Amino acid sequence: xxxSKRMSNRNDQTRLLIVxxxxxxAQYIRGLLNAQQTVKVLDVLTDGGKALTQIGELRPDVVLVxxxxxxxxxxxxxxEKIHEAKLNVPVxxxxxxxxxxxxxxxxxxxxxxxxxxxxxxxxxxxxxxRKEFDATSSTESNRVFSIFAPKGGVGKTTIAxxxxxxxxxxxxxxxxxxxxxxxxxxxxxxxxxxxxxxxxDLPTDRIAESDLSDVLWRDPSGIDILLAPPRIEMAEMITxxxxxxxxxxxxxxxxxxxxDMSSQINDINLAFLDASDTIVEIVTYDSTxxxxxxxxxxxxxxxxxxxxxxxxxxxxxxxxxxxxADDLNKALGRVPEHSxxxxxxxxxxxxxxxxxxxxxxPDAAVSRDIARVxxxxxxxxxxxxxxxxx
Ligand SMILES: Nc1ncnc2c1ncn2[C@@H]1O[C@H](COP(=O)(O)OP(=O)(O)OP(=O)(O)O)[C@@H](O)[C@H]1O
Ligand SMILES: [Mg+2]
Numbered sequence: 135x136x137x138s139k140r141m142s143n144r145n146d147q148t149r150l151l152i153v154x155x156x157x158x159x160a161q162y163i164r165g166l167l168n169a170q171q172t173v174k175v176l177d178v179l180t181d182g183g184k185a186l187t188q189i190g191e192l193r194p195d196v197v198l199v200x201x202x203x204x205x206x207x208x209x210x211x212x213x214e215k216i217h218e219a220k221l222n223v224p225v226x227x228x229x230x231x232x233x234x235x236x237x238x239x240x241x242x243x244x245x246x247x248x249x250x251x252x253x254x255x256x257x258x259x260x261x262x263x264r265k266e267f268d269a270t271s272s273t274e275s276n277r278v279f280s281i282f283a284p285k286g287g288v289g290k291t292t293i294a295x296x297x298x299x300x301x302x303x304x305x306x307x308x309x310x311x312x313x314x315x316x317x318x319x320x321x322x323x324x325x326x327x328x329x330x331x332x333x334x335d336l337p338t339d340r341i342a343e344s345d346l347s348d349v350l351w352r353d354p355s356g357i358d359i360l361l362a363p364p365r366i367e368m369a370e371m372i373t374x375x376x377x378x379x380x381x382x383x384x385x386x387x388x389x390x391x392x393x394d395m396s397s398q399i400n401d402i403n404l405a406f407l408d409a410s411d412t413i414v415e416i417v418t419y420d421s422t423x424x425x426x427x428x429x430x431x432x433x434x435x436x437x438x439x440x441x442x443x444x445x446x447x448x449x450x451x452x453x454x455x456x457x458x459a460d461d462l463n464k465a466l467g468r469v470p471e472h473s474x475x476x477x478x479x480x481x482x483x484x485x486x487x488x489x490x491x492x493x494x495x496p497d498a499a500v501s502r503d504i505a506r507v508x509x510x511x512x513x514x515x516x517x518x519x520x521x522x523x524x
Contacts, residue, residue: 147171147172147173147174148172148173148174148195148196148260148261148264149174149176149192149193149194149195149196150167150173150174150175150176150194150195150196150197150198150260151175151176151177151179151185151188151189151192151194151196151197151198152175152177152178152179152197152198153178153179153180153182153185153197153198153199153200153203153209153212154178154179154180154198154200154203154228155180155181155200155203155204155205156200156202159200159228159249160178160180163175163198163256164178166252166253166256167253167256167257170253170257172257172261173257173260173261176192176194177192180205181205181206181207182199182203182205182206182207182208182209182211182212183205183206183207185197185199185207185212185215185216186215186216186219186221189216189221189223190221193223194223195223195224195264196223196224196225196226196260196263196264196267197216197223197224197225197226198225198226198228198247198260199212199213199216199225199226199227199228200227200228200229201227201228201229201233201235202229202230202233209227213225213227213241213242213243214241214242216242217241217242217382218242223267224244224245224263224264224266224267225242225243225244225245226244226245226246226247226259226260226263227243227245227246227247228247228249229246229247229248229249230248230249231248231249234248238340238342239383239386240341240342240379240382240383240386241340241379241382244263244266244267245259245260245262245263247259270386270387276385276388276389276390276391277389277390277391277411277412277511277512278381278385278391278393278409278410278411278412279297279390279391279392279393279410279411279412279413279414279511280313280392280393280395280406280407280410280412280413280414281293281294281297281392281393281394281395281414281416282395282397282403282407282413282414282415282416283397283415283416283417283426284397284399284415284426284427284429284430285397285418285422285423285426286396286397288416288417288418288423288449289416289418289449289450289474290314290319290394290395290397290416291314291319291320291323291394292481292485293414293416293447293449293474293504294310294320294392294393294394294395295310295320295323295324295394295490296490296491296492296501296504297392297414297504297507297508297511298310298357298390298392299355299356299357299490299492299493300492300504300505300507300508301390301392301508301511301512302355302356302357302390303356303492303505303508304505304508304509304512306388306389306390306512307387307388307389307390308357308358308388308389308390308391308392309350309357309358309359309360309384309387309388309390309391309392310353310357310358310359310360310392310393310394311333311359311360311384311391311392311393311394311406312332312333312359312360312361312362312394313362313393313394313395313396313402313403313406314362314394314395314396315333315362315363315369315372315396315402316362316366316369316396317362317366317396318332318361318362318363318364319362319394319396320359320361320362320394321361321362321364323485323488324351324353324359324488325488326351326361328364329364330351330361330364331348331349331351331361332349332360332361332362332363332364332368333349333360333361333362333363333372333380334363334368334371334372335348335349336349336376336380338373338376338379341379341380341383342383343383343386343387346383346384346387355489355490355493358388360380360384369402372402373401374401374402374404374405377402377405377406377409378405378409381406381409382409390512393406393410395407399433404437407439410443411443412443412444412445412511412514413434413439413443413444413445414445414447414472414511415427415430415444415445415446415447416446416447416448416449417446417447417448417449417462417466417470418448418449418450418455419448419450419451419453419454419455419456419457419458419459419462420455420456420457421456421457423457423462424457424461424462424465427446427465427466428465428466431444431466431467445471445472445511445514446466446468446470446471446472447470447471447472447473447474447507448462448470448472448473448474449473449474449476450474450475450476451473451474451475451476452475452476453476471510471514472507472510472511473503474500474503474504474507475499475500475503476500477491477498477499477500480494480495480498480500480501481500491504492504492505
């Protein structure tokens with residue numbers, strides 16, 4: 135799915151914003167683009183410090199940044215800022231042969247042009263970069279869902295695994311991240327060999343798509359899984375910065391990214407939550423849930439997450455657990471968006487065998503619930519931010 139905004143100008147001109155402080159170079163580029171209609175130069179900015187706000191206002195399709203940009207914000211810094219600000223625009227870096235720059239989409243460099251270049255080179259690079267970016271990173275079709283709960287043992291791992299498989303069944307190219315980095319819940323659920331590669335086997339400085347395929351566990355259920363380290367103490371070797379890089383790379387390759395999280399709030403989990411488009415927070419009908427969930431909602435509010443970023447899912451919704459649905463609704467301040475029934479036998483058996491119950495018994499009520507929630511989440515993801523908020 136592409137948004138209507140993208141749709142509407144998809145076949146039209148490519149709107150280019152240039153950040154270039156050498157007048158001769160700007161003039162040269164304008165000259166090359168003079169006699170054609172496919173690329174329209176929106177503006178040439180000479181000050182990198184103004185670029186972020188201008189990108190926000192002008193909404194270019196492609197930004198061209200001079201690597202050698204001087205001033206308060208230098209070229210490489212600006213590229214990094216555009217990437218970090220998640221402005222959802224591809225960047226082409228302009229450089230000279232003595233100063234080679236590599237294409238690195240995971241770090242916001244979607245194309246490189248070395249001077250001198252012809253009008254043909256320029257147009258080709260612009261249209262190629264735009265096309266590839268549109269195909270792989272439409273905000274609508276590519277979503278990160280973290281499966282989280284402030285309380286342990288409520289079904290995060292079970293739901294994350296089955297949900298990821300269900301999204302795969304819906305045609306999404308799906309990756310599941312074992313975000314319980316200390317205990318590697320998915321490692322044990324799936325009984326993967328101890329020496330199976332983990333997130334720690336990815337390079338930290340510069341990661342490429344090709345590195346991913348060596349590290350991902352291809353589960354027989356059809357999804358790819360990024361496993362946690364095999365030993366508890368190794369979790370310390372993962373940094374929030376590494377996670378940001380890994381997630382932005384995964385976003386380019388997969389349309390659906392599901393994270394099975396642990397229950398703490400720490401740097402790693404905040405990096406996962408920040409990067410998520412939707413936090414699926416699991417609640418149950420018991421009184422400790424209420425306390426934890428309210429505390430969590432306060433924390434999310436103070437971090438600045440909009441209420442619509444969190445969607446509540448009641449697990450084992452048919453089993454009585456001390457509090458009523460009404461009590462829970464009151465505590466949450468809204469009706470939970472999703473629910474999944476309990477099925478002790480099927481869930482425990484499937485988990486023991488390391489298979490997803492959505493495949494083992496697709497007609498079971500719990501499997502149909504997961505499939506429905508997967509579809510609801512994909513559907514909600516297509517709504518503009520803020521829609522669906524209650
Ligand atoms: N809908 C369900 N019906 C029946 N049993 C369930 C259901 N969901 C989860 N369970 C069971 O609850 C237990 C805990 O599930 P799971 O390990 O997925 O929770 P978790 O939140 O990941 O726990 P942790 O906090 O340890 O990571 C498991 O034994 C699982 O089989
Ligand atoms: Mg777990």
